[in-house]
Amino acid sequence: MPKSWTSGGFELHLDLEPGVGRRAALERSLREAIRSGRLAAGTQLPSSRALAADLGLSRGTVVQAYEQLLAEGYLTSRSRTHTEVAAVPGARVRTQLRSATNFSVPYDLAPGNPDVSQFPRSTWASALRHAVTIAADEDLRYGDPRGHPQLRRALADYLGRVRGVRISSQAIVVCTGFTNGLRLIAAALRDRGGRVMAVEDYGLPFHVDAIEHAGLRTETVRLDDDGLVVDELPNADAVLVTASHQLPWGTRLHPARRGALVDWARDNNAIVVEDDYDGEFRYDRQPIGAIQGLAPEHVIYAGTASKSLAPAMRMAWLAVPERLLEPIVQIRLLSERQCPTFEQLALAQLVDGGGLDRHLRRMRTHYRKRRDFLLDALATSVPQVRPIGIAAGLHVTLLLPDGTRDDDIRAVLADHGVGAHPLSDYARAGTAPPGLVIGYATPPGHAFPAAVQALVTALAKLV
Numbered sequence: 001m002p003k004s005w006t007s008g009g010f011e012l013h014l015d016l017e018p019g020v021g022r023r024a025a026l027e028r029s030l031r032e033a034i035r036s037g038r039l040a041a042g043t044q045l046p047s048s049r050a051l052a053a054d055l056g057l058s059r060g061t062v063v064q065a066y067e068q069l070l071a072e073g074y075l076t077s078r079s080r081t082h083t084e085v086a087a088v089p090g091a092r093v094r095t096q097l098r099s100a101t102n103f104s105v106p107y108d109l110a111p112g113n114p115d116v117s118q119f120p121r122s123t124w125a126s127a128l129r130h131a132v133t134i135a136a137d138e139d140l141r142y143g144d145p146r147g148h149p150q151l152r153r154a155l156a157d158y159l160g161r162v163r164g165v166r167i168s169s170q171a172i173v174v175c176t177g178f179t180n181g182l183r184l185i186a187a188a189l190r191d192r193g194g195r196v197m198a199v200e201d202y203g204l205p206f207h208v209d210a211i212e213h214a215g216l217r218t219e220t221v222r223l224d225d226d227g228l229v230v231d232e233l234p235n236a237d238a239v240l241v242t243a244s245h246q247l248p249w250g251t252r253l254h255p256a257r258r259g260a261l262v263d264w265a266r267d268n269n270a271i272v273v274e275d276d277y278d279g280e281f282r283y284d285r286q287p288i289g290a291i292q293g294l295a296p297e298h299v300i301y302a303g304t305a306s307k308s309l310a311p312a313m314r315m316a317w318l319a320v321p322e323r324l325l326e327p328i329v330q331i332r333l334l335s336e337r338q339c340p341t342f343e344q345l346a347l348a349q350l351v352d353g354g355g356l357d358r359h360l361r362r363m364r365t366h367y368r369k370r371r372d373f374l375l376d377a378l379a380t381s382v383p384q385v386r387p388i389g390i391a392a393g394l395h396v397t398l399l400l401p402d403g404t405r406d407d408d409i410r411a412v413l414a415d416h417g418v419g420a421h422p423l424s425d426y427a428r429a430g431t432a433p434p435g436l437v438i439g440y441a442t443p444p445g446h447a448f449p450a451a452v453q454a455l456v457t458a459l460a461k462l463v
Contacts, residue, residue, distance in 0.1 A: 042087075070083075104419075105418060106417035107447065118363060118445075127353075143341055151348040155169070158351050163303070178304045186210065186238075189271065198219050200241060202426045238272070244276055245278055262299075283390075304317075396440060440452075
C-alpha cells in the first residue's frame with residue numbers, strides 16, 4: 001500500500017506492493033523510483049532508522065533493502081549514516097528546460113535583461129523585512145486583483161512624476177510581467193467583441209503569440225525612421241507600440257505621429273497599448289512623456305520592473321481606461337488573481353522611500369558607460385558596422401554590410417561564444433537588412449570587457 005516518509009526534510013511517495021514480502025516491496029519501490037528518474041543521482045536517502053519509523057517497518061528490513069540495492073549499484077554509501085542514489089546507466093534523467101531568452105554561451109549579449117549583478121539586494125531585503133513587519137492580518141488574505149492599494153498609490157504618483165501618466169490609483173492593475181498584462185488586455189478586448197490588434201512590423205515574436213493566444217488576430221504596420229507609420233494603420237481595435245524606444249530599431253515615435261496616433265484611437269474608438277519597457281533609461285536626449293498623458297481614455301500604459309530592477313521580480317503595471325478596467329480585473333480574478341503581497345508592499349516601500357529613484361540614477365550612469373565602451377570598441381575595430389538606436393535603452397542595433405547572411409552571423413557568433421540575435425529574428429513581416437541586436441546590459445561587470453572583445457572579433461570576420 002502507498003507509504004510516504006518525510007524524515008530529514010525530504011518527502012517521497014513509495015508504493016509498497018501488496019502480496020510480497022515487505023523487504024522485497026521496499027526494494028522494488030526504491031528501484032523503480034531510481035530507474036524512472038524520480039530519485040535522481042545524488043539524492044540523499046534518510047537513515048534506516050528514520051525510514052523504518054516512517055513506513056512502519058523494522059529497521060532490519062530497511063537495512064537489508066539498502067544493502068541489496070548497494071550491491072546492485074543503485075545506491076552508494078559514503079559512511080554508515082549517509083546513503084544516496086548512485087548514477088545508474090539507463091536511468092531516466094529529469095529534463096531541465098532551458099530559458100527561452102538566455103544563451104548558454106560564455107558571452108550572453110541578447111537584449112532583454114538588465115545587469116542583474118547590480119540588483120539592490122540589501123535595499124530590497126530591507127524593504128521586504130519592512131513589508132513583513134507592517135503587513136496587517138488582512139494583507140495575508142486574498143487581495144484585490146488590481147494589486148495592493150499601497151503599491152497602486154505609489155505607482156500612480158511615480159508614473160505621474162516620472163513619465164507624465166495621468167491615472168488614478170484605482171485604475172492601475174499590477175500583473176506578473178508585461179506579457180501577462182498583454183494577454184489580459186487582448187482577452188478583455190476579445191470579450192468586448194474585438195478582433196484585431198495591430199503591431200509594429202518589428203518586435204518580440206512572443207508578444208504576437210500572447211495576443212493571438214488570447215483570441216485576437218494581429219496585423220503588422222510598417223515602421224520608418226519616424227516610428228510607426230500611423231497613416232497605414234488598419235481597421236483595428238487596438239495597436240501595440242513601443243513609442244519611446246522602438247524594439248529593436250531604437251527610434252522614438254515622431255511628435256507629429258504621436259498626435260496622429262491619438263487622433264486615430266479617438267476616431268476609431270480604439271486602444272493604444274503603450275509598451276514603455278525601458279522608459280527610465282535615456283542618455284543623450286531628454287525623456288519624453290508617455291502618450292497616455294495625451295489621451296488617458298484611449299491609451300493603456302504598460303510599465304515593468306524587469307528592466308529597472310530584475311526580470312525575476314515578475315511585476316508589471318497597467319494604467320487602464322475606465323471602460324476596460326472591469327473586464328481586465330475580471331479576467332485577472334479568474335487567472336493568477338494577484339502578485340505576492342509582500343513583494344508588492346516591498347516595491348511600494350522602494351518607490352515611496354526614493355530607493356527606486358536612487359537605483360535608477362546609479363544604473364543610468366552604469367549603462368551609459370557600458371554603451372560608450374561598446375561604441376568606442378566598435379568604432380576602433382569594426383568601423384564598417386553602423387550602430388543605431390543608441391540614445392536610450394539597454395540595447396543597440398548594429399547594421400552590417402549588405403549581403404551578410406544570417407547563417408554566417410549565427411555561425412561566427414557561435415564560434416566566438418557570443419549569444420545575440422540577428423535583426424531578422426525581430427521581423428514580423430518581410431525581410432530584414434543584415435544586422436544584429438546587442439543587449440549591452442546583460443553580462444555581469446567582470447565579463448563585460450571580454451564580451452565586447454569577443455563581439456568585435458566576431459564582427460571583424462563578417463565585414
